[in-house]
Amino acid sequence: MKLVSLFLTAFLTENIVLTKFLGLCPLMGNSKREENAYKMGILVVLTTVLSSIISYLFYYQILVPSNTAHLRTLVFIFTIASIVGILEILIKKYFPSLYKSMGLYIPLITTNCAVLGISILTIDNAFSFLETVIYSLGSSLGFLLVIYVFSTLRIKMDRAPILKGFQGIPIAFITLGIIALLFTRYGL
C-alpha cells in the first residue's frame, strides 16, 4: 500500500530528526529526563498533526486562491502558536499534574523546528489531504521514537566515565550520527 510505504518512509528512512535535523533542540536539552521525553513527544505528535491539517486547509482554501502563498510562513507559525496556546490551556485545566511537570516546556513546542518543518514539507511535497495526515503522523511519531530511545540511552551515557571534554552534548551528537548512519541501511 502506498500509504503504508509513505508512513514507513516518514517514520524511519527519512526520519525528520536523523535526516532533516528537525527537533534537535528538545532532543538535546529535554531528553535528559526520561519521563519528560515521551510526554513531550506525544504533545509534539498532537500539535504536528493538528497544525499540518489546519495549515493544509488554510493554504489551499485561502492562501492559494488569493495569491498570497508567500505568506505561508507567517500563517503556519501562527496556526502552530494558537494550537499550542489552546493545548496549554486545556492541559492546565484537565491534566494539572502533567502541567506541573511539563508546564515550562509546552510553549517551546512552538519553536520546535519539527512542527513548522513538517507543515511546510507536506505542502512542498504536494501531498493530498490523506497523505498529509499520514506523513505528519509518521514524521512526528518518528520524532517520538528518537526522543524516547535517545533518552534511555542518555541515562546510560551519563553514568559512564567518558572523556571530560566529550561528556554530554558531544557524545550525544556522535551517538545520533551512528544512529543516523544505521537508519540509512533500512531503505524500506
Added chain:
Amino acid sequence: MKMGPFLRHENATDKMMRNLFIALMPILIFGFYKNGILPFLHGYATIYGMLYPLLLVFVSVMTSYVSEYFFIRILKGRSKEETKKELKQSFWIFPGLFLSLIVPYNTPLVLMAIASFIASILGKMLYGGFGYNLFNPALIGCLFLLTIYGAQIATMGGYLNTEEIRVVSGATPLANVSLVDGIGTYETLVEPYGTLASFFLGTIPGAMGETSACLCLLAFFFLSYKRVIKWKIPTFYIGTVFLLTCIIGSMNGVGLWYPIFQVLSGGLFFGAVFMATDPVTSPITSIGQVLYAILLGILTVAFRYLSPLPEGVLTSILTMNLFVPILDKIGSSRGNASKKMALPLFICCFFSFLLIRQVVGKYTKTEERDSNFSVVSEEKNGNQTTYIVMQKGNGGLIQSKLTLEDGKVLSFQVLEEHETDAYYQMVMDANYIDTLLKKQNQIEEVDTISGATISSKALKKTMINVLKEAGVLK
C-alpha cells in the same frame, strides 16, 4: 576501575577470555583454510593471497591494541603502568578480532586498520571503555567500513575469495537471493554453492568467520556450557528466523530446505553466537534477552526481504542495541514472567504477521506486476509511445524514459537516479543500456553486472516492465 555488573573478579575475566579464544580458534583456522589455503592450493592465489586472511586478523588486532593504548595513555593521560593495568582489564583484543572475521575478504589492509581503529575508539573507548559502550564495537567498525567503502570493496571482489569469484555470478548466497525470480528454488539458491551440507560446514562464499554454521554451533554449546555467553539469545534468535522463514517458505510452496538455507546463510550463526551475545550490549534480564532475540529474528528477516541490502544481521543487532535499556526495563518490571511478556509478545506477533504478509505479497505479485515499478506517464506521438517510469534501485527510485515504436524499444534514457556512484559507474562503463537495447528480444537472458547487481538489475527490470506495460511481453 568500575567494571559494570558483568563480571565478578579477575579470575572470571581470565577464564572468560580463554574460553572465548578456544571457541574462536577453530573458526579462525577454518576461515584461514577456506579463504587462504584453498585458493592457493587451487592455484588462484599467491603466497601473499594465502596469508592474507591472517594478515587481516593481525592488522586488525594490532590496531585495536595501539588504538586503546593511545587512548588511555595520551587522551586519558595515564602513566605507563596504569595504562598496562587498564589494558589488561579492557578486553582490547575483541573488537579487532571479531571485526577481522566479518569484514569482506578483499578489504585492503589500510581500510582494515581504519575500521579497527573506528571500532575500538568510536565503538568502545569514547563511550567510557569496556562495560560502557552502547553498540557492539566490532559491528560499529563494520558499519562504517561498509557504508563508506563498501562499494569500492565490492568492485574488488567483496566477500569472495579468489577461488569463489569464479564459482557463481560473483554473488554471495544472500546476494544471489535477490537475483533469482520469485522466492527461488533449491536449484537456484542452494545448488550453485553446493549442498545444504556445504552451507552447514561453511565451504561457501563469505567472510572468514561467517560461513561455518557448524563451528559456530559447536562454539555455542561450548560457551553456553562454560556460561560465557547468554544462551537464550542465539537460541531464540535463530529459532525465530527459522520459524518465520518456514512460514514464508511454506506459503510460497517451497520445502524445508528453504528455512534451513536461510538460517545457514548470511553469517546468522556467527552473529547470533558472538555478536548478539556481547555482554555489554545485550540485556541482563532473562525476559529482556528473550524479547531481544525474538525481535532480532523479526528484524533480520524483515531486512533480508524488504531492504535493498542483502544481509540483515549487522543492521538488526545494531538496531536492537538501541533498545536494550528499554528491554531491561520491561524485564525487570514487577510481575511474573507471563504478565511481563504478554504485551511485548503480542506486539512481536503483530509485527511478524505484518512482515509475513508483506513478504508473501511481494513474491505472489511478481506474476502480475513488479511492485517496485510504476509508470509516471505514457505519451503517444504518432507511431511512438514514450514512457516515463520509476523502478526501485539500490539507493532509491530510478526514473527513466523509454521510447517504443512497434513493440521495439528505440531509446532508453535514465533521467534520475540515486544509486551509489561507484556501482552506477560500473554499469555505465559496461554500456549496459546499449546491451539491454541490443538484446531486448532475449531480455530475460541478459546478465546483470557482477559487483553492481542491484543497480543493473533495476535497469533490466525497467525495460522488462515497460515491455510488459506495452503488451510486448506477457
Added chain:
Amino acid sequence: MRKIKDGVIKENPLVVLMLGLCSTMAISTTFEKSLLLGFAVFLVLTLSNVVVSLLKKWIGKSVVTPSLILIIGTLVTILELLLSTFVKPLYDAFGIYLSLIVVNCIILGRALLVAMKEGVKESFIDGVGIGLGYLLSISVFGLVREILGSGTITIVDATKNIVGQEIILTLFDGKYFPISIFVSPAGAFLVAGFLLGIIGTWKERKHETR
C-alpha cells in the same frame, strides 16, 4: 566592543548556547551555503533586535510571543521574497530551512532576553555580536564538512547569477578520500560531535593547567 567579543566566544550561539542547530546542520554541506546562511541569520537577528527594541513600548505583556513571531516572521518572509526573486538557486538550496529561521531559537531568544529589555544601541550590538559568532561557527563547520566530504571549497555556486561565474576550489579527489559520509546527515552529527568534543577537551586542558 567587548560585548561583540562575548557574542562570538563566551556566548557563541552554536558552540556554547546550542541554539539554532536544525538549519545549521542541514545547510552546512558547502562553505558557500554556510556563509550565506550565517549571513542571513546575522541580518535577521540584528534587524529583529533593533525593530523589537524600537517597538517594545507598544508590545503588551500578554502579547509578547505573538508579536515577536509577527516581527521575525515578517522579516523572514521579506528575505524569502527577495531571495526567490533575485537568487533563486540559493532559495532552492536553502529549502525549508529559510522559513525555519522564524523558529530559530537564537533570534527569538535574543529578542526576548535582550531586545525587550535594552535600548536600541545595546540590542544592535548584541545582535551583531551573536550574529557574528553564529556566522563564524557555521562557516568553520561547513568548511570542515566540505573539505572532508567533497574535497572542495565552494565559494560561489548558488549565487552564480549574481557573481557571474562559479568559484569552486578542488583540493583533492583520491580513492579513499574524500569521504562522502561527511556531507550526509550522519556526517553532520559526527562532525558536530567531534568538533565540540575537541573544543571541550581543549577547554578542560586549559582549566587544568591553571
